[in-house]
Amino acid sequence: xxxxxxxxxxxxxxxxxxxxxxxxxxxxxxxxxxxxxxxxxxxxxxxxxxxxxxxxxxxxxxxxxxxxxxxxxxxxxxxxxxxxxxxxxxxxxxxxxxxxxxxxxxxxxxxxxxxxxxxxxxxxxxxxxxxxxxxxxxxxxxxxxxxxxxxxxxxxxxxxxxxxxxxxxxxxxxxxxxxxxxxxxxxxxxxxxxxxxxxxxxxxxxxxxxxxxxxxxxxxxxxxxxxxxxxxxxxxxxxxxxxxxxxxxxxxx
Amino acid sequence: xxxxxxxxxxxxxxxxxxxxxxxxxxxxxxxxxxxxxxxxxxxxxxxxxxxxxxxxxxxxxxxxxxxxxxxxxxxxxxxxxxxxxxxxxxxxxxxxxxxxxxxxxxxxxxxxxxxxxxxxxxxxxxxxxxxxxxxxxxxxxxxxxxxxxxxxxxxxxxxxxxxxxxxxxxxxxxxxxxxxxxxxxxxxxxxxxxxxxxxxxxxxxxxxxxxxxxxxxxxxxxxxxxxxxxxxxxxxxxxxxxxxxxxxxxxxxxxxxxxxxxxxxxxxxxxxxxxxxxxxxxxxxxxxxxxxxxxxxxxxxxxxxxxxxxxxxxxxxxxxxxxxxxxxxxxxxxxxxxxxxxxxxxxxxxxxxxxxxxxxxxxxxxxxxxxxxxxxxxxx
Numbered sequence: 142x143x144x145x146x147x148x149x150x151x152x153x154x155x156x157x158x159x160x161x162x163x164x165x166x167x168x169x170x171x172x173x174x175x176x177x178x179x180x181x182x183x184x185x186x187x188x189x190x191x192x193x194x195x196x197x198x199x200x201x202x203x204x205x206x207x208x209x210x211x212x213x214x215x216x217x218x219x220x221x222x223x224x225x226x227x228x229x230x231x232x233x234x235x236x237x238x239x240x241x242x243x244x245x246x247x248x249x250x251x252x253x254x255x256x257x258x259x260x261x262x263x264x265x266x267x268x269x270x271x272x273x274x275x276x277x278x279x280x281x282x283x284x285x286x287x288x289x290x291x292x293x294x295x296x297x298x299x300x301x302x303x304x305x306x307x308x309x310x311x312x313x314x315x316x317x318x319x320x321x322x323x324x325x326x327x328x329x330x331x332x333x334x335x336x337x338x339x340x341x342x343x344x345x346x347x348x349x350x351x352x353x354x355x356x357x358x359x360x361x362x363x364x365x366x367x368x369x370x371x372x373x374x375x376x377x378x379x380x381x382x383x384x385x386x387x388x389x390x391x392x393x394x
Numbered sequence: 395x396x397x398x399x400x401x402x403x404x405x406x407x408x409x410x411x412x413x414x415x416x417x418x419x420x421x422x423x424x425x426x427x428x429x430x431x432x433x434x435x436x437x438x439x440x441x442x443x444x445x446x447x448x449x450x451x452x453x454x455x456x457x458x459x460x461x462x463x464x465x466x467x468x469x470x471x472x473x474x475x476x477x478x479x480x481x482x483x484x485x486x487x488x489x490x491x492x493x494x495x496x497x498x499x500x501x502x503x504x505x506x507x508x509x510x511x512x513x514x515x516x517x518x519x520x521x522x523x524x525x526x527x528x529x530x531x532x533x534x535x536x537x538x539x540x541x542x543x544x545x546x547x548x549x550x551x552x553x554x555x556x557x558x559x560x561x562x563x564x565x566x567x568x569x570x571x572x573x574x575x576x577x578x579x580x581x582x583x584x585x586x587x588x589x590x591x592x593x594x595x596x597x598x599x600x601x602x603x604x605x606x607x608x609x610x611x612x613x614x615x616x617x618x619x620x621x622x623x624x625x626x627x628x629x630x631x632x633x634x635x636x637x638x639x640x641x642x643x644x645x646x647x648x649x650x651x652x653x654x655x656x657x658x659x660x661x662x663x664x665x666x667x668x669x670x671x672x673x674x675x676x677x678x679x680x681x682x683x684x685x686x687x688x689x690x691x692x693x694x695x696x697x698x699x700x701x702x703x704x705x706x707x708x709x710x711x712x713x714x715x716x717x718x719x720x721x722x723x724x725x726x727x728x729x730x731x732x733x734x735x736x737x738x739x740x741x742x743x744x745x746x747x748x749x750x751x752x753x754x755x756x757x758x759x760x761x762x763x764x765x766x767x768x769x770x771x772x773x774x
Binding site for chain 2: 262
């Protein structure tokens with residue numbers, strides 16, 4: 142059974158049809174990439190899955206359950222984590238606090254327990270901390286643990302944001318342009334991490350990406366969008382060679 | 395330089411960074427215990443510092459940590475004060491029960507204000523809380539058989555478990571104990587998921603939501619908790635001033651409370667307490683200066699001859715006796731802080747500490763980036 146199924150997703154912003162009946166299915170354990178020129182509706186799909194927008198038509202199903210009308214904060218609890226194109230970290234908190242917030246969906250302590258910091262609250266905090274430390278080791282963030290986000294370089298912030306999503310221990314990870322703004326070396330690291338996330342952590346990845354070398358290195362399947370419509374689906378090479386995709390990117394008669 | 399040798403995650407969960415820091419706080423507490431003996435004439439002002447400290451904590455949770463700026467906190471203080479007086483004097487409940495009920499009632503009021511506030515952000519929220527404060531002030535004036543209306547209502551001395559704590563020194567210790575308890579509870583929340591969720595909402599609502607934070611729930615919780623602290627502060631405040639009248643809980647008081655957290659330094663518990671010391675003791679300092687400054691100026695002027703001395707004395711004396719002087723100085727200080735020290739007294743304290751621990755290698759640029767960020771942050 143597919144992990145995530147989008148059926149006929151459509152949404153308008155004013156008179157603009159941002160998405161027009163897009164359907165796709167992400168299988169468990171794959172890296173599924175969405176590509177397309179600017180304004181094709183890639184991030185809009187992410188925002189529909191994480192319920193920031195309401196779709197005007199179509200539905201999204203995650204692990205057999207329809208999530209089209211689920212409140213946005215419930216999405217995390219179902220096992221979908223995401224990053225943002227323009228890094229949405231908590232600027233005035235440390236890396237550690239940011240990562241710990243990634244554990245929020247696993248919060249099991251009640252307000253009163255936290256108010257008095259009862260032993261149970263401490264135990265849970267320690268458990269969260271250990272989960273976070275595993276992610277810190279996985280992403281080599283040890284050196285930055287106590288730095289404020291505001292003092293970190295862009296490349297590290299990008300990794301921290303992915304780390305925060307991983308701390309949730311999601312089943313599906315949505316990565317919105319993981320390589321944007323990164324140097325070639327950092328992009329290479331990112332490619333290895335995405336592969337490890339899939340094989341070692343067993344997390345399915347849905348990604349929006351422009352860097353075709355990264356896309357072809359890690360993706361199992363690629364979906365190409367243009368003007369809110371799906372134009373091609375297949376392996377990275379098949380999609381890259383698809384005539385409609387070439388026309389979409391380069392123009393043509 | 396000292397460094398921290400961390401060997402377990404538990405160390406990061408402690409209230410204090412290390413033993414040295416803990417010992418400093420123990421020393422501070424010991425100092426506060428003997429303070430009434432050292433400066434008996436200021437004991438009354440010091441209890442006000444503690445009460446303002448509670449207000450500071452309350453507003454720091456809401457404005458400093460959750461990023462919801464409220465200009466209605468004087469109203470919560472008032473609700474707490476009137477509720478406490480109503481419960482103890484009209485219903486005759488025991489002191490502790492009355493405080494708890496007052497806190498619960500104020501928390502309920504906070505949640506009520508918080509609910510419509512969920513749809514508002516930034517300055518619109520601030521205006522909504524301001525409107526709430528004005529409405530509540532009107533209620534205080536009109537609901538005569540509970541509040542005593544415009545005639546006001548006298549407040550009895552506190553009696554806790556049959557022990558009268560009305561004396562200045564006893565009341566000082568009562569306020570200190572309540573403040574210490576509140577600091578502990580608030581620090582607990584801030585090292586737990588709830589506190590992290592508040593900070594997350596302050597810094598990026600959309601990311602917080604995607605990480606599973608229920609925005610409505612946590613904003614309401616912040617309002618409720620903040621208001622509850624204010625309610626407790628209100629109960630003590632009622633005893634402190636001894637007489638409740640609606641015009642005490644004015645918008646000016648709200649502004650003063652907000653000034654406290656801004657001057658202290660947004661986003662830190664230290665800041666709330668520094669701000670409380672500042673706001674509570676500044677009027678004392680101003681009134682002392684009122685008496686002393688003209689005499690000094692007069693003496694300096696007298697060096698140029700007796701006529702000049704008298705003239706200088708009269709001019710400065712007339713100036714410092716102006717009625718609007720106090721709010722003027724408050725406003726001036728607020729402006730200067732926002733311009734030159736956006737991180738507040740706590741920020742200055744951090745810089746001083748860093749200066750001495752790095753001496754002679756301290757560089758000013760260490761804080762520059764955050765400073766530039768905070769300045770634009772205020773405008774949003």
